[in-house]
Amino acid sequence: MRPTAGFASPSITPALQVTDLTGPVTAPEIFDINVGVRCGASALVLGAIHAGKSVLLRHIVGLERAQRGRIVVGGLEFDAADPADDALRSVRSRLGVVFEGSALVRRISVIENVLLPLLEHSMLSPSEARESASALLREVGLTVSDDTMPLDLGRGEQRRVALARAIALRPDVLLLDEPTTGLDAHTAHELDQTLTALQARHGFGLMIFSREVRYAFSMEAEIHVMDGGRIVAQGTREALLSNDQPTVRRLMHRRSA
Numbered sequence: 001m002r003p004t005a006g007f008a009s010p011s012i013t014p015a016l017q018v019t020d021l022t023g024p025v026t027a028p029e030i031f032d033i034n035v036g037v038r039c040g041a042s043a044l045v046l047g048a049i050h051a052g053k054s055v056l057l058r059h060i061v062g063l064e065r066a067q068r069g070r071i072v073v074g075g076l077e078f079d080a081a082d083p084a085d086d087a088l089r090s091v092r093s094r095l096g097v098v099f100e101g102s103a104l105v106r107r108i109s110v111i112e113n114v115l116l117p118l119l120e121h122s123m124l125s126p127s128e129a130r131e132s133a134s135a136l137l138r139e140v141g142l143t144v145s146d147d148t149m150p151l152d153l154g155r156g157e158q159r160r161v162a163l164a165r166a167i168a169l170r171p172d173v174l175l176l177d178e179p180t181t182g183l184d185a186h187t188a189h190e191l192d193q194t195l196t197a198l199q200a201r202h203g204f205g206l207m208i209f210s211r212e213v214r215y216a217f218s219m220e221a222e223i224h225v226m227d228g229g230r231i232v233a234q235g236t237r238e239a240l241l242s243n244d245q246p247t248v249r250r251l252m253h254r255r256s257a
Contacts (some may be wrong), residue, residue: 013039014072015173015205021059021069021080028067029055030229037173037205042219045209046251047226053209054100055229057177061097062088074172093121096166096174096204100181102158104150110161111137111146117168136164141194156187160194167198173205180212192218213251216240225251 017036022028030052037043045053058064059080060071066080074094078087104113114133118124124132137144140160150158159179166174179195180188196219199206208215216223216237223240225233227247233240240252 015039015041015074016060016207017070017072018056018060019070019072021056021066021071023059023066023069023080024055024064025067025081028229030059033069033231035207035224035231035234037207037222039172039205040199040203042199042206042208042221044215044219044221044223045207045226046211046213046216046223048211048251051211051226052229053211053226054177056226057097057175057209060175061095062092093117093169094172096169096171098159098162098166098174098176098179100178102150102155102162104158104161104165106150108149109146110142110144110148110150110153113150113161114165114168117165121169133164133168136168137161139167139198140164141190154187156183156191159183159191163191163194163198167202167204170202171204173207174199175207175209177209178211179208181210213254216252 015037019034021033022031033056035043035045045056047053055064059066062078062083065083069080070077071080073091076087076091076094078091079085105116111130111133114136115129118129118132119126122129140163142157142160142164150161153161180191183191195206215221223234223237224231225240225248233243233245233248240248243249243252
C-alpha cells in the first residue's frame with residue numbers, strides 16, 4: 001500500500017521488513033538482523049559509533065552485498081545478496097534516505113538536487129518536476145532561488161534539502177542516518193518538528209539510525225539497540241529502561257549522550 005496525504009495513524013502494513021540479514025558478504029559486520037517498521041509508525045536503531053547502524057542502512061538501500069537475509073520494502077523484495085537485482089531499482093523508488101551529512105551533490109543547485117529522483121523515477125515532465133521540487137522545498141520550510149547552491153546554505157538547511165529530496169517520490173519508508181548530528185539544539189528541534197509533520201501528512205514508516213539517545217525519549221517508537229553488529233535488545237522505551245544488559249543500561253540511562 002502506498003501512503004497518501006492525510007494518513008495520520010500507523011497501519012498494519014509493513015513499510016520495511018528486514019529478516020535474518022548478515023553481511024557484507026566478504027567480511028560480515030552485521031549478524032542475523034531482524035528489524036522493521038509499519039506505515040505511519042516509527043522505529044529507532046540506537047547504538048554507539050561502529051555498532052553497525054550505518055552498515056545496516058547501506059544494506060537496506062542496496063549499497064552492500066549481504067551473505068544472506070531478506071529485505072522487503074512496501075511489499076517488494078530484492079535479493080540482498082545481489083545488488084544487481086533488477087528489483088532493486090523499484091525498491092529504491094519506495095525508499096527515502098537522508099544520509100549523515102546530507103550527501104547533497106555540491107556541483108548542482110539546491111533545486112536540481114531535489115529534481116534528481118523526480119527526473120529519474122517519475123513520469124513528470126521537466127517543468128512539472130521543477131514545480132514539484134519547488135513545492136517540496138517549501139513543504140520542508142525552505143524558499144530558495146533557482147541558482148542557490150548547497151554550500152550557500154547552513155547545515156540545518158542542507159538537511160532540509162536532503163529531506164525534500166528523500167520524500168520526492170512519496171516513499172513507503174524514510175530512513176535517516178544521524179539526522180541532527182552537528183546541529184545546535186534549536187535547529188535540531190525544528191528539524192524534528194518538520195519530520196513529525198511530514199510523517200503525519202504522508203504516512204510513511206520512519207526509521208532513524210542514531211547514537212543520540214534523546215530520540216528514545218522524544219518520540220514513540222519501537223527501539224532496537226545495536227552492539228557489535230547485532231540487535232542486542234528491542235522493545236519500548238519503558239521495557240529498555242528496565243533492561244539489565246550492560247550495553248542497554250549504559251545507553252538508556254545516558255539521556256545526554
